[in-house]
Amino acid sequence: MNQPEDNDKRNEIAFSRRNWLKAAGGLVAMATSLRAEDVAGADAALELPLQLSINENAFGPSRQAVAAMTDSLKRIFRYPHAQSQQLIAMIAEKENVPGDHILMSVGSGEILLAYGRHFGAQKGEIIAAVPGYTQMIDVMQVLGSKVVKVPLNDKWEHDLDAMAAKVTAETSCVYICNPNNPTGTLCDAEKLKSFAIEVSKKAPVFIDEAYLECSDDFAANTMVGLVKQGHDVMVSRTFSKIYGLAGLRVGYAVASPQRIAQVRAQMSGNPNLMGAVAALASLKDKEYLDDTRAKIKAGRDAIHAVLRDLGKKHTASQANFVFFQTGMPIEKFQEAMRNEQVIVARPFPPMLDWCRLTIGQPAEIAHVHRALRKILG
Ligand SMILES: Cc1ncc(COP(=O)(O)O)c(C=O)c1O
Numbered sequence: 001m002n003q004p005e006d007n008d009k010r011n012e013i014a015f016s017r018r019n020w021l022k023a024a025g026g027l028v029a030m031a032t033s034l035r036a037e038d039v040a041g042a043d044a045a046l047e048l049p050l051q052l053s054i055n056e057n058a059f060g061p062s063r064q065a066v067a068a069m070t071d072s073l074k075r076i077f078r079y080p081h082a083q084s085q086q087l088i089a090m091i092a093e094k095e096n097v098p099g100d101h102i103l104m105s106v107g108s109g110e111i112l113l114a115y116g117r118h119f120g121a122q123k124g125e126i127i128a129a130v131p132g133y134t135q136m137i138d139v140m141q142v143l144g145s146k147v148v149k150v151p152l153n154d155k156w157e158h159d160l161d162a163m164a165a166k167v168t169a170e171t172s173c174v175y176i177c178n179p180n181n182p183t184g185t186l187c188d189a190e191k192l193k194s195f196a197i198e199v200s201k202k203a204p205v206f207i208d209e210a211y212l213e214c215s216d217d218f219a220a221n222t223m224v225g226l227v228k229q230g231h232d233v234m235v236s237r238t239f240s241k242i243y244g245l246a247g248l249r250v251g252y253a254v255a256s257p258q259r260i261a262q263v264r265a266q267m268s269g270n271p272n273l274m275g276a277v278a279a280l281a282s283l284k285d286k287e288y289l290d291d292t293r294a295k296i297k298a299g300r301d302a303i304h305a306v307l308r309d310l311g312k313k314h315t316a317s318q319a320n321f322v323f324f325q326t327g328m329p330i331e332k333f334q335e336a337m338r339n340e341q342v343i344v345a346r347p348f349p350p351m352l353d354w355c356r357l358t359i360g361q362p363a364e365i366a367h368v369h370r371a372l373r374k375i376l377g
Contacts, residue, residue, distance in 0.1 A: 045363075054345070059296070067281070084276050087104065110267060124171060157186070177208040179211045209237050238250070250279045340375065
């Protein structure tokens with residue numbers, strides 16, 4: 001269970017990796033010869049089938065992150081203490097909170113699991129939207145907690161009023177994924193803020209911002225400010241999505257030192273040297289961030305345009321994936337796409353004729369367009 005979404009599926013699928021992923025995978029072996037330009041942002045030659053089911057960043061990491069890792073290879077015999085401290089300091093500065101409000105983790109999935117283990121042990125109730133991301137919920141259920149599932153509203157967004165109405169003395173915590181996975185929808189920022197302030201007086205609120213930096217307006221939508229104001233809110237972030245470092249497993253949470261101590265007690269790992277130096281370099285590379293966000297948005301807009309042309313409903317995704325109604329059972333659509341050499345995501349009950357598809361590079365999107373027109377046209 002200690003895996004990001006669909007990792008089990010990942011193992012089942014025999015697919016050839018993109019060029020840049022191959023290069024990144026060979027990083028250690030090629031320590032002395034690898035140059036940043038061999039990996040970062042390399043335009044992928046189309047390698048089929050396209051792996052568009054697990055929301056990786058098709059545009060690859062920052063060149064500066066690759067250069068920093070290459071440079072650090074000669075220091076891998078050292079523990080990453082100094083680099084981890086630098087990373088915490090830099091994240092604290094970015095989030096505008098003291099360093100003791102930052103908890104580093106091995107991917108943000110580890111935070112979700114540790115939080116789930118801490119609150120799941122109370123055997124109470126977790127309130128969550130459906131369909132939504134289930135990593136925390138699954139672990140809480142295993143520990144004997146009950147999931148109170150609240151359907152999305154008619155715009156496929158969190159129904160915050162309905163969720164607030166479900167809070168009782170039994171509630172252990174409330175999970176909000178913003179943007180939501182699999183719909184990619186954002187909550188209205190002001191509404192989410194008042195929801196979190198009110199609800200967190202009764203039960204802790206967890207806000208998963210894994211995809212928020214892919215959205216058009218990160219600053220207006222992040223809820224980190226609530227942590228600083230002293231509300232019982234934890235916010236998680238990851239370097240796996242917009243920063244293109246999924247393989248390195250670096251994530252973090254922002255919360256009060258008290259909540260951090262509880263969650264840390266359930267954790268066993270720390271980011272490694274490569275993860276720390278790559279994350280540090282990525283944070284400094286503002287150009288990379290803006291450029292990648294623009295590429296993701298262009299891909300999202302292009303697929304949405306084709307879907308509209310085909311008369312297919314889609315959500316207002318702000319993430320690095322789209323979610324749309326296929327008009328057929330998802331298993332049938334998955335198979336049809338597989339025949340066109342495109343791997344799409346798993347079913348998301350109860351939206352069983354909808355499909356989640358990760359944004360790829362332009363050549364991949366062009367291939368997806370042809371497949372969509374053939375199957376849905
Ligand atoms: C909403 C959401 N949160 C958290 C994660 C965990 O990702 P990671 O452990 O790579 O940070 C994922 C992974 O796909 C996700 O979709």
